[in-house]
Amino acid sequence: MSKRIETDLKTFVKFWLVPLGIGIAIFIIFKALTGLVIIGASIFLALALKPLVRKVNGFFTKFLGKDKKHQTLSAVFAYLIVVLVIGTVVAIIGPVVVNETSKFVQNFPETFENTIGGWEGINNFGKNFGINDLQHEITNAVQTFSQDIFGFLGTNLVSGVSGVADIVMKIVLVLILTLLFLLEGPNLLNSIWKSLGSRDEDKKSVNLARRIVTKMANVVSMYVSRQIMVAVVDGCASTIIVFVLSLILGFSSNLAIPMGLITMLFYLIPMFGQFIGGTLVTVILFFSNPLAAGVFAIIYIVYAQIENNLIAPKIQGDALKLKPVVILCAIVIGMYMFGLLGAIVAIPIAGCIRVLAEEYPNFKALKD
Numbered sequence: 001m002s003k004r005i006e007t008d009l010k011t012f013v014k015f016w017l018v019p020l021g022i023g024i025a026i027f028i029i030f031k032a033l034t035g036l037v038i039i040g041a042s043i044f045l046a047l048a049l050k051p052l053v054r055k056v057n058g059f060f061t062k063f064l065g066k067d068k069k070h071q072t073l074s075a076v077f078a079y080l081i082v083v084l085v086i087g088t089v090v091a092i093i094g095p096v097v098v099n100e101t102s103k104f105v106q107n108f109p110e111t112f113e114n115t116i117g118g119w120e121g122i123n124n125f126g127k128n129f130g131i132n133d134l135q136h137e138i139t140n141a142v143q144t145f146s147q148d149i150f151g152f153l154g155t156n157l158v159s160g161v162s163g164v165a166d167i168v169m170k171i172v173l174v175l176i177l178t179l180l181f182l183l184e185g186p187n188l189l190n191s192i193w194k195s196l197g198s199r200d201e202d203k204k205s206v207n208l209a210r211r212i213v214t215k216m217a218n219v220v221s222m223y224v225s226r227q228i229m230v231a232v233v234d235g236c237a238s239t240i241i242v243f244v245l246s247l248i249l250g251f252s253s254n255l256a257i258p259m260g261l262i263t264m265l266f267y268l269i270p271m272f273g274q275f276i277g278g279t280l281v282t283v284i285l286f287f288s289n290p291l292a293a294g295v296f297a298i299i300y301i302v303y304a305q306i307e308n309n310l311i312a313p314k315i316q317g318d319a320l321k322l323k324p325v326v327i328l329c330a331i332v333i334g335m336y337m338f339g340l341l342g343a344i345v346a347i348p349i350a351g352c353i354r355v356l357a358e359e360y361p362n363f364k365a366l367k368d
Contacts, residue, residue, distance in 0.1 A: 042177035047217050048224035052078040075182035089261050096258040212359050219351040230312045235264025251289040320351040
């Protein structure tokens, strides 16, 4: 016995078209993921620059009076200041790293002979472990490693050049979009709020959404500004440590500022950046003075504990209101999803999620 089942158009749409639409949306997001990441990174940087834009705008207002054009001028000035600072840091660090590496390579034979007695010392050390000709074993291992490296570079040269060009293009796009978001973002956002709240019944929900977005933007700006403050403190401490060691141990004091800039730059990477920056400075100092490298590593480890437990909490405070375990989980998830970029934005994103959780009762009350 057959039965006839009748469905209305609404049921048909829910059953077939809604899942189809969700699937198409997921497919489009997946295909456009790289572009969305670039746009997201640009918005993040634009929000990070907001405090600097406000300060520059306050400076112009104080000396030139109020003018709508000052907002645009402030955004451009703030953008140029950041680009110049980053360019200066790279210009200072790059030659120092290259020079110290080159100096180490040139002085390696003499250092090798004076510290461990050359190949004779190596062979004597190997005999303690039952290796009669450790020099031969090391030479063969280095030759094999070199052949593998050059073979790998040869087969991947074209893809490597293409990859570098792709990275450069993405960086340029992020820089351009960041400037555009600084210039056009506020006006674009205001026009969106006006269009969404054109009806009286929509004004409450739009005001709630606007408050949530403003809080999230402040979370990003506050996190970045305070992270930069702690990074500057860390860089100054590294500079002082290296400078004092140069006076005591007799190596070039010109390394002090570049080493401080390295630790400052890497500190901006959450959780792991301080370790990476300290390790890199230790390696570079080792090229110049091995004893200085060891002493710096010990002092920096002690200082890092003081900074992480006293200085950083004092500067950053409880601005994001996040537990350490939540921060660590956010960084791990962000790092495995989007690599280094994900690790950098993970903490402010977690702060934004906290804002959404706090505002959820208001949203629920509005809906009821």
